[in-house]
Amino acid sequence: MFETSGPRLFGLPPGVDFAEALTHGLQARASSPFELAQTELYVSTERMARRLRMIFDQGPASLLPSIRLVTDLADPVTRTQLPQPEPSLRRRLELTGLISKLLDAQPDLAPRSALFDLADSLSSLMEEMQGEGVLPETVAGLDVSDQSGHWQRALGFLGIVQHYFETDSTPDSPAFNRLALKLRLQAWQDNPPKHPVIVAGSTGSRGTTAEFMRAVAHLPQGAVILPGFDYDMTTPVWDRLDEPLSGEDHPQYRFAKLMQQMDLRHADVARWTHTQPPAPDRNQLISLALRPAPVTHQWMSEGPNLPDLREATKDITLVEAPSLRDEAQTIALRLRQAAEDGVTAALITPDRMLTRQVTSTLDRWGILPDDSAGIPAQLTPPGRFLRHVSALFSAPLSAEALLTLLKHPLTHTGDGRGQHLQNTRNLELHIRKKGWPFPRADLIKEWGAKAEQDGWTTWLTDLFCEVETAGTLDLPTWVARHIALAESISAGSQSDGTGVLWQENAGRKVAEIVAELGDEAGFGTDMNARDYNALFGAILAKGEVRDRDAPHPHILIWGTLEARVMGADLLILAGLNEGSWPELPGADPWLNRKMRADAGLLLPERRIGLSAHDFQQAAAGAEVWLTRSQKSDEAETVPSRWINRLTNLMTGLPQRKGPQALADMRSRGEHWLALAQVADTPLQTAPALRPSPAPPVDARPHKLSVTEIKRLVRDPYAIYARHSLRLRPLNPLMRAPDALMRGILLHSVLEHFVKEASAAPEMLTSAALLEQAQKIIGDPNEVPFPTIRQLWLARMQRISEWFVEGERKRQSIAKPAKYEVRGKAGLPALGFTLTGTADRIDIDERGNAHIYDYKTGAAPTKTEQQYFDKQLLLEAAMLDKGGFEGIAPRHVERALFISLQPSKPDEVAAPLDEMPIDTVWQEFESLIAAYMDAEKGFTARRALMKDTDIADYDHLSRFGEWDVTDTPNPEVLT
Numbered sequence: 001m002f003e004t005s006g007p008r009l010f011g012l013p014p015g016v017d018f019a020e021a022l023t024h025g026l027q028a029r030a031s032s033p034f035e036l037a038q039t040e041l042y043v044s045t046e047r048m049a050r051r052l053r054m055i056f057d058q059g060p061a062s063l064l065p066s067i068r069l070v071t072d073l074a075d076p077v078t079r080t081q082l083p084q085p086e087p088s089l090r091r092r093l094e095l096t097g098l099i100s101k102l103l104d105a106q107p108d109l110a111p112r113s114a115l116f117d118l119a120d121s122l123s124s125l126m127e128e129m130q131g132e133g134v135l136p137e138t139v140a141g142l143d144v145s146d147q148s149g150h151w152q153r154a155l156g157f158l159g160i161v162q163h164y165f166e167t168d169s170t171p172d173s174p175a176f177n178r179l180a181l182k183l184r185l186q187a188w189q190d191n192p193p194k195h196p197v198i199v200a201g202s203t204g205s206r207g208t209t210a211e212f213m214r215a216v217a218h219l220p221q222g223a224v225i226l227p228g229f230d231y232d233m234t235t236p237v238w239d240r241l242d243e244p245l246s247g248e249d250h251p252q253y254r255f256a257k258l259m260q261q262m263d264l265r266h267a268d269v270a271r272w273t274h275t276q277p278p279a280p281d282r283n284q285l286i287s288l289a290l291r292p293a294p295v296t297h298q299w300m301s302e303g304p305n306l307p308d309l310r311e312a313t314k315d316i317t318l319v320e321a322p323s324l325r326d327e328a329q330t331i332a333l334r335l336r337q338a339a340e341d342g343v344t345a346a347l348i349t350p351d352r353m354l355t356r357q358v359t360s361t362l363d364r365w366g367i368l369p370d371d372s373a374g375i376p377a378q379l380t381p382p383g384r385f386l387r388h389v390s391a392l393f394s395a396p397l398s399a400e401a402l403l404t405l406l407k408h409p410l411t412h413t414g415d416g417r418g419q420h421l422q423n424t425r426n427l428e429l430h431i432r433k434k435g436w437p438f439p440r441a442d443l444i445k446e447w448g449a450k451a452e453q454d455g456w457t458t459w460l461t462d463l464f465c466e467v468e469t470a471g472t473l474d475l476p477t478w479v480a481r482h483i484a485l486a487e488s489i490s491a492g493s494q495s496d497g498t499g500v501l502w503q504e505n506a507g508r509k510v511a512e513i514v515a516e517l518g519d520e521a522g523f524g525t526d527m528n529a530r531d532y533n534a535l536f537g538a539i540l541a542k543g544e545v546r547d548r549d550a551p552h553p554h555i556l557i558w559g560t561l562e563a564r565v566m567g568a569d570l571l572i573l574a575g576l577n578e579g580s581w582p583e584l585p586g587a588d589p590w591l592n593r594k595m596r597a598d599a600g601l602l603l604p605e606r607r608i609g610l611s612a613h614d615f616q617q618a619a620a621g622a623e624v625w626l627t628r629s630q631k632s633d634e635a636e637t638v639p640s641r642w643i644n645r646l647t648n649l650m651t652g653l654p655q656r657k658g659p660q661a662l663a664d665m666r667s668r669g670e671h672w673l674a675l676a677q678v679a680d681t682p683l684q685t686a687p688a689l690r691p692s693p694a695p696p697v698d699a700r701p702h703k704l705s706v707t708e709i710k711r712l713v714r715d716p717y718a719i720y721a722r723h724s725l726r727l728r729p730l731n732p733l734m735r736a737p738d739a740l741m742r743g744i745l746l747h748s749v750l751e752h753f754v755k756e757a758s759a760a761p762e763m764l765t766s767a768a769l770l771e772q773a774q775k776i777i778g779d780p781n782e783v784p785f786p787t788i789r790q791l792w793l794a795r796m797q798r799i800s801e802w803f804v805e806g807e808r809k810r811q812s813i814a815k816p817a818k819y820e821v822r823g824k825a826g827l828p829a830l831g832f833t834l835t836g837t838a839d840r841i842d843i844d845e846r847g848n849a850h851i852y853d854y855k856t857g858a859a860p861t862k863t864e865q866q867y868f869d870k871q872l873l874l875e876a877a878m879l880d881k882g883g884f885e886g887i888a889p890r891h892v893e894r895a896l897f898i899s900l901q902p903s904k905p906d907e908v909a910a911p912l913d914e915m916p917i918d919t920v921w922q923e924f925e926s927l928i929a930a931y932m933d934a935e936k937g938f939t940a941r942r943a944l945m946k947d948t949d950i951a952d953y954d955h956l957s958r959f960g961e962w963d964v965t966d967t968p969n970p971e972v973l974t
Contacts, residue, residue: 001029001039001196007217007262009269011229011255014286015277015620017567018227019051022200025225025273027062037063038195042070042216044202047372047562070202070209071173074180081183085176088123089539090520091164093475095119096535097525098160115531116538118589123172125590126161130174132207134600136165142595158590178208185215192219200225203254205602205610210254214262225272226255228617232287234302237295238266248605250292251613278622281312286619289645290612303653309661313650316619318643318662319627319669327629328357330669330676331572334625335555336365338570346556346568348618350583350611351575355557358574362555370551372558377513377543380506385410386514389486390536392467393478393529396438399431400734402464405489414495423456428733435735438784441465459493475524478532479517509545560614571621576628576640582611615642627669688961691717692937692968695724699973700931706836706874709924712931713868717940721953724938729952737788743856745782746900747839749773749796750803750854751819754840757807758816764808766800773800798902806898806907814842814850814893823884825877832928834883838875841887849889851875851910852896859897859908865915868943872897872910873920880917892917937970 002008012021030036043049049067056064074082096119103112110118129139136158163169171179197216203226204210216222230252241247241256259266277283288302306312321327331347335358338345347358352373359369377383388405395401403424405411412420430447431439441461448457463485473481490499502511517539527535556568560581575581585604588596596603618624619642628639639647650658701723704712712719721727735741753772757764773796776782783789818841826833842850853872860869872895878884880892895910930936940957941964951959 001031001035002221002223006219006222007214007264008223009217009226009259009262009264010223010272011226011231011269012272012275013231013277013280013620014228014283014617015279015622016273016275018201019048019567020055021273021275022225023052023055024275026065026198028273033063035196036065039065040193040195040197041065041067042197042199042202042212043067044070045561048201051567070199070212071177073177073184073208073212075184075187078183078187079180082176082179083170085173086170087516087520088173089516090523091126091172092116092119092123093520093524095122095161097523100525100527100531102160112531113534115527116535120538121589122158122161126164127172127174128601129165130172130178132601133178136162139591139595139599142591142598174208181208181212181215188215188219193222194220196221196223198223198225201227203227203610203613204258205254205606210258210261213258217262224258226258226269228613228620229255229269230283230287230616231271232284233266233291234298235266237291237298240292240295247292248603249608249612251290251609251616253609254613277620279312279315279620281307282316283620285309285312285649286616286646289649290616290642299649299652303649304655306653306656308657309650309653310657310664313661313665315623316665317625317668317672318665319625319673320666321627321629321673323631324354324629325357326673326676327574327627328354329361329680330672331574331625331627332358332361333676333679334570334572334672335362335369336367339365339367339552339555342554343570344554344556344568345570345572346558346562347572347574348558348560348562348614349574349581350560351580354575354580359557367555368551369555369557370553371546372556372562374544374546375506376541377506377510377545378537378540380510380545381408381410382501382507382510383540383543384408385490385501386482386486386510387533387537387540389489390482390533392464392485393482394533397464397467398438398734399436402439403428403431403733405464406460410490410499410501412489412492413499413501414491414497416492416494420456420492423451423453426451432731432733435731435741437734439465440781456493463489472526472528473532474521474526475532475535476518476521478527478529479514479521482532482536483514483518505547506545509543510540513540513543560611560618568621570623570625571618572625572627573615573618574625574627576626576643577632578638578640581615581640582608612642615640625669626665688958689969690940690962690964690966691957692939692970693717693720693724694935694937694970694972695720696974697932697934699724702831703833703835706834706871706878709834709874709927710869710871712927713870714943714945715940715951716931716938716942717957718951718953720938721956727953727956737783737785737792739856741783742792743854745777745792746796746856747820747854749776751840752776754807754816755819758811761811764804764811766804769800769804770797795900795902799900799905802905803898803900810842810850810852814844814848817841817843818884818887821884821887823875823878825881825883827925827928830925830928830932832932834874834878834924836871836875836878836883838879838884841879841884843887843889844893847890848893849879849887849891850894850896851879851892852898855897855899855901857899857901858904859899859906861908862911862914865910870920870924873912873915873917874924876910876912877917877921877924881921935970935972937968939968942968 012018026036026039026041030039041052043052046069049069052067053064056062096115099118099122100112100115103110103115129136139158140155164172197219199213199216202209202213204213213224217224228251233252238252238256241250241253242260247253247256255269256266259269284306288299288306291298319327319330321330335345335347347355347369349355355371355373359371362369378387385405385408388401388408391401406420406424406427427444427447434443436443444457444461444465445454448454467485487498487501490501491497492499501507517536573581578584585607588604591599591601593604619626626643628637628643630637647662650662652658701719704719704723708719749769749772753769756772757768770793773793777792777796778789780789783792818838820837820839821841822835822837824833824835838851839854840852842852844850851872853875865873876892876895879887879889882888892912895912897908897910899906899908931938940953941951941959944951944964947964954960
């Protein structure tokens, strides 16, 4: 196949379809079909291998070369001489145990929640050291005089992995690959292969791979084919790419390093084929734009020699979207157009959030892209289900956790799912009604007996309420308990088995992950429920689920590595912002940049350099989109350094029509942005008017409570929605410890305390009040929030002396007669009934009544009571008219709000002097009569205290589409 002597380096320029050119070159160079069949071809990714096979299958008919990955260097003949590599998960679980013991001995080193993350990071460092041939002694001997504190902590972790580098230890995958390479190179020294051996598509960024590439290049029939080799870069630039600290982030640095190690010049890199890139002029532009920082002055000398930039960039579109959402919408619209035209289009970006938004938008049109990264296993239905189940071990069962699992599509799938869903619905409504933040087994069983669903509730309580959450167990036990519980929940109450948990593509993939964890669990360590929950989630997050059959055949989503595969007519390079593409180097808890350089490990700039190479490769495609968002999460973004370089270079070349070319690129992007905006704009409809519905008199409320009269005055629309439409706000699933709960409990405390104190005056003390508060508010069943219990008890303590002192005065004036007494009074002429509940009514020696109402917050002022909040005034009127059964006072002496806010407790009297009872009742009757008029509308937000107040039915009235200054729109309903 090769007539010249080695070493042999070939290249293909950016933009050339690498797989296709590689195949054609092999077929052209092979002297016979048998030589092609004898060829060993090593490629970087499985995707590249699949595409090569596909191209060979398209014809003409020929024998296939042996296609392998550069990560599989073991010779089939000598593989038996090598120890079996240790699975990656096993190594990480072993490290988890070692790190756990270290943290037990030195808890200040790191939090236990980071147990698996530390193991994963440490294992990655070990794999890198194995791949680069760096020994622990080299790392331990670094000069760290200026950072000894951090380094001592890092050495504590590094010290526990020393034995993994010993010669008799079981190797991990990188160590196995290096041992395999060592054996293969030894065999090649004595008997080099005579058949062609080719490494294609790798940049040699890893030490083991680079060493293998150098060895292959020197074989009698060996060759290395470099992807995206920049033939437009000049010799002085190549010669300066020799310093890692300054050149590592350049796209061609790895090639320069490889040539330097092989004592070759860039002129020695021959073209594998004479296939021309789609836009050679554009390649020159990008090559110049990406020059290393020390030689960017070449822009001024070489820029004027570039070809016409309008012609070079005619197939480039620059999209600078206002936001990430706009960017995703625009990309999705272009991909939809490509799908309709039958054009193969690939979205290339490392930003997974952006790809999810694009996928979600494409789903509107029934397009499912072929995503090379798939879906993280933890986000699939079985992944989410298993994470919800594992959380049952680490926390008390909450209403939210219970209903989340009961409603999950994988729950109770064995048999009787319809009845299960009905039971779940009924139970949810009951939980919301009763306000159970943490449902107990006895309460659920009591409900089940009344609902005649004893079998279902028994299954529920046995699986969900009886989960043991305490204690430390070994990892195999945790895995067995977890999976057994998950399978029982999935099967349901009427069948055995596992339901559909492990079915479908996602279920099978998650089952593989769980099976591997079960196989390797014996190498883990003892842990508590929280540690297991974190570990399981981290392991699941590393899995990916892909569906190769369902996606659209022409709409692809690739990571930046797949850009080397090419084969798409349209390439959309998205997320081109600093921190996104290129991604910021991740935090390294072990070694800083200089220490990595001194040890011979990979620098953080390596990832940037690889991203730069991927960008240069993809930006040379036939049709290219470059997209970015100007804002992300309301913060300004910084354009990717490559976009900055390209736009700056073009702006400075007016003689080559650079500014006009840049304007054309942006104009094409603005066109698609405008289309996306139009596509996302809702159809024009008539603006919403401020509603004031007037239902028929029969449909209007004929009974209201005294507390609802305030709402009738301030927000009549809420009364209409609640009583005419019979709509009720759904109670929260997790009843929050809010003012309503606090008020209910406070009323209960004061009622019990006042009853005991009136029967036994010696109990009228602050200590007795606090004791009563401890019984009710301190009860975990009443307030299942430890912090809130203490806060509310502290509030009671702050007002206890004030309340007791005031209570002595109140009881010296009158004695409590009724507590929480219900009453009603009617307006017969209007067919209306007013109801109410008085917190407390006292009767003095003269037979006069004193009405008290407890408030946990501020009491309404005198003016508010006169015009809006008429609760106590109306209660006084009801009492005066005999509305409270069993109480017939001579006169209502006073009505009083008792405000119990700790900052300013106070007593606020109802203005009975200014608002006599007869006047109050007359105004009330006039108010009700007005709303019994068939043409009187219930205006939304008529007189709320503040414009910022939130009403329960704002969404129904479409508040926000109209303003409180708008004129109400009365609408008579029939």
